[in-house]
Amino acid sequence: MSSFKEIGVSKWLIEALNAMKIYDPTDIQKACIPAILSGHDCIGGAKTGSGKTIAFAAPMLTKWSEDPMGIFGLVLTPTRELALQIAEQFAALGASMNIRIAVVVGGEDMMKQAIQLQNRPHFVIATPGRLADHIMHSGEETISGLRRVKYLVLDEADRLLSNSFGKDLGRCFDVLPSSDQRQTLLFTATVTDSVRALKDKPVPEGKPPVFIHEIDSVDKIAIPAKLDISYLFLPSYVKEAYLFSLLTLEENKDKTAIVFVNRTHTAEVLRRTLMNLEIRVTSLHSEMPQSERTNALHRFKAGAARVLIATDVASRGLDIPTVQMVLNYDIPADADDFVHRVGRTARAGRSGEAVSFVTEKDVERILSIEERINKKMDKYEQITDNLVIKSSLKETSIAKREALMAMEKDGFGEKKRINKMKREGEKPAVNKVTKKTKKVKKVKKSSD
Template sequence: MPKSFRDIGLPSWLVENLNSLNITQPSLIQENTIPPILKGNDVIGGAKTGSGKTIAFAAPILSKWSEDPFGIYGLVLTPTRELALQIAEQFLALGATMNIRVSVIVGGEDIVKQAIELEKTPHFVIATPGRLADHILNSGEDTIAGLRRVKFLVLDEADRLLSNSFSSDLDKIFKILPRSENRQTLLYTATVTDAVRELKKNDNTKKPGLFIYEVETVDKVAIPSTLSISYIFIPSYVKESYIHSILKLPENLDKTAIVFVNRTHTAEVLRRTLRNLEIRVTSLHSEMPQSERTNSLHRFKASAAKVLIATDVASRGLDIPQVELVINYDIPQDPDDFIHRVGRTARAGKKGESISVVTEKDVERVLAIENRINKKMDKYDLVNDDKIIKESLTVVSAAKREALMDMEKEGFGERKKNNKRKHESNGKKKNKKKNL
């Protein structure tokens, strides 16, 4: 007989809140990791996107908090702003009857307002590493004092957080947190990498041991059977025209689609080009102000925009259940990123479609992906050179020229360049001081 949330140790008030959200039975990752968290174990949980990982750590943390509520009880770190906002919503929904206070600390928002929020010691802080590290360096002891007593640290999308790009910020954060033996550490991920497994070897505290649970299918079935995977092989300079033709096909006109790219500049060019061609499109990438990113996601979820152009900030964790088509405008370097991208569609047994635009530079990457998913991509033949030349090439070229001119006028990317120059300048100053 399937277990209930009450069977695995959650209190009545939390079970009632879950029921009110129409969540009545634990998923595999919840059933297997909630009990060890309640017993005091550190936990590493591996399960694919959409399997309920957030509730797997939020529910037991809220359960323990309700027994002894104080200060900043839990800190959740996650790689993107959108995931941070989504996790905060889950905490607020689960703790709705308990008046919990949750603070979201991410880039793109007022840093002074955030510092004031942290000083008031909310019960839970959901943060991206870069912005929290910024507060630790610059906002003063009154702001960060509450973090020194947290009972729980969660790394969500742990494989990404433990990559080199976040290491410097994590070092700053870990220095002010309680020692590992004085807190519980929970790592959740769709991909249990070697960097994540390495933590088990370093677990030498006297607490209850580190518990690792992976849903068995997490790596064995990389691609669901309901997902069709195809490719189209073209020269790189006509990519936009092919994307336009694919989206304008009668069978795709009403589909919700995510088009994944590797760079923010590409995302912006493609969004503006398609918008000039009267396609209902929006985008999601790190160069956008946070308010625009939030609005963009809401527009896509509400179907006000049918096409989302996104970098990998949208490939994991985000709750976008209605996607029917995923297009890889750029092929990712890491095959696992491909799996996360196409995992945005064909969810919960529904059918989905993925099309990858392959150029002469991408052949090795495609072979690596096919090897990883143990499946060959089919050739996509609904658009061809004749169709492109006849219907798309001229209008798309004109729309792209207009997009590039507008971006140049508006100085797109200047903020990123200025930040890079500032960091380089600060680095030189630090090196000078070291050499004195």
Template structure:
């Protein structure tokens, strides 16, 4: 008997997990699965790569197989890419039992999505903005099935419970069963005060007590011991040259890398610049059509691109096992975002490296990050000023100039600016954590 069976997981699901070579439950799975099966609401906190999707997916699928009627569960996530990844995992686990999973995210045909909702899929994986749009605009035939769901999951709950998603979440909650009539499951790598505050709001008379599994304290293990964290102190005007040099070092030239930036414009400039420098690169940001976002992620996963330039849409939950290097081209304003970014490498016991580009304006952010993770970054000494001048400065300057001219000819960002003006919004602040809600939805 497998250990998953010991936890109460259905035999068919244990076999499906076994076929995917998942046989031994992780700590978060061992802690949460039995409690969820017994009817407890649950808050699960564990580091990235610890198997949180199966921690909520296995008990939900087990209960669904006992009574497969209507829309059984709704899973809300902050990003489209994470929604697609979760849906793929559910579909793979339920391949032998005709499980129907619908993905409801922005960037896709809204009429086709309404038809999916009307067909009463067993599970819905959605971003709050798009599901809220259906609730507001579609009829009862479309959203009626949501009124009887058994489970609500908030994945990356710390991000969902911020002001960015507040109104959309409230609209979603307005059609779902009350907390007393459903199970609510929250999972995150960083258990924030906002997440903990739900303890009183989710407790209901007659329901089992809320179960909290906060297995990994941030100051102890949020940064894996197998991850080396480096910094380079550089002038802001030569960051592209340093990026090219780091990516083309002998020890890095074949490594898969994610380069995180704070703005969509920066992501596009870097993608075009590196492509002109013959680096196999893809990008992931909110100004790309959904089909292109999906294609970029597939290309990176398949190795067709070895470098992914991304905003924080890629920092949450995405499982890309081969990532060896994470570069923080821009330093995030929130220390927790740093934790999520570097969590894309050194997963499941593998080794990984993170390099942060620190300019004169970033020192206070680095100090806040070091305090949050209780660890000091080490200076990255593999690149030198002489190397930059000799190997990268001139060629990256030329490539960037050509990239900017191309973007100007193609009016990059024009559509987004028009949308902002239409909504009466001013220009976005340079360092705002998310440039718009569409960055996540």
């Protein structure tokens, strides 16, 4: 087995890895680190939990320590949470070398981020949308350091290369050195055709060819060996009751679980409903302020909440080793998103369980997922209709009704609705409940 020393990692960085109890490189690290140190661009594909972050961080940090100039590397990633997690790893690895890192994500103060960028941090970890905002609005002094980066990393490259990020990525690429003046590193758990096609692009003269490390077996890359996958067929109008029954089964009542949903509204309904039912729950979705998102993730990691309700902002890359169950409350439209979701459990050799809630509308999606993972799901036998009716249907209905009333009173989703109408050129209508609440507060304030 190769050691970190044998594959070219700096002595100081090996000591930092050992302090984190990381002693031996994983397969993707053994394959990619020497190639990156030799100057190759790299496409790395491997299953979740295989150590992809260190596979690009270790060679970048090794080269940076030899010549710590300006902004040395830029890492682009699709979500704020993943950006913060990558930044934590860089900070931990480079602590002894006084490394400076800037995290540039939405939901944080633009001015503070601009000042950080002007101070030339060694590494920038960013989401494409917020970095594109700085490129367009923060001035040349802020972005000039990006024009000389040595490394560009696209983490979760399959997602970044989808249409939704295209415009922002283009703006970011416009200020970076050309491909022959930098190394480009792409890492993902699912090597899609759009990622694989990049290997066929012409290589600039004098630059080594693109190095590709990809696990060939779809089954290996998709599903951890110790993950038990099952489904629960149920009517769509009683999903909350089934969820509560499953979470409170004797064998599940102490398990940590991530419940994935497709919409932010569903995430908020479930969070409030389960809270009314005295489940220790938190949520993670795009309509939450960044401070609340960060706090929710910390609460779940610390065990203050045992259930995390999340949209797909939590499906990629997040490393929460203690997750014992993943519940697909809603089935994703893309089979690869299912792969990323269930990859949040059964990590680093641990066992885990994934249960999918299948309604009459989801059958085609499930068949597509089973084809993608090359595996048939088993039926989850512990929950029956009689159990749900007897133990949770009535109290869950009451809790959901109270949750919906509270959401209407709080005007949940109002900001998103108004912003959407503004983009479409319509005049936003005022939410009557919110307006009434504001009037009451104003009267109360004046009477004080």
